[in-house]
Amino acid sequence: MGLLDKLLKENSQLSKYNGDTPTINPLASKQSKLHANDTEPGYSLDGAYKSDVNNDYVAYDDGYANSIPQPSILDRGTKYTKYSDVPPEVGARF
Numbered sequence: 001m002g003l004l005d006k007l008l009k010e011n012s013q014l015s016k017y018n019g020d021t022p023t024i025n026p027l028a029s030k031q032s033k034l035h036a037n038d039t040e041p042g043y044s045l046d047g048a049y050k051s052d053v054n055n056d057y058v059a060y061d062d063g064y065a066n067s068i069p070q071p072s073i074l075d076r077g078t079k080y081t082k083y084s085d086v087p088p089e090v091g092a093r094f
Contacts, residue, residue, distance in 0.1 A: 016061075026057075
């Protein structure tokens, strides 16, 4: 019995989809606002579009409880635009 036959007959404890291709993670698509929205910063920079990102996160089920990444303090809209500008007490949050 080949590996594929075994997987199809007995399923897998290691794969939520038993070897099938899972649905595309909405946060990995071009429509995702996780990283950017056209030329505007997305959620991961300043926390914008939190509800959109959260809805996309909830819509994707990969069998794991993953946390949505926290927004960065290195935002184009703040005084911290490069890492060397971040004071040590703030940098400790990284």
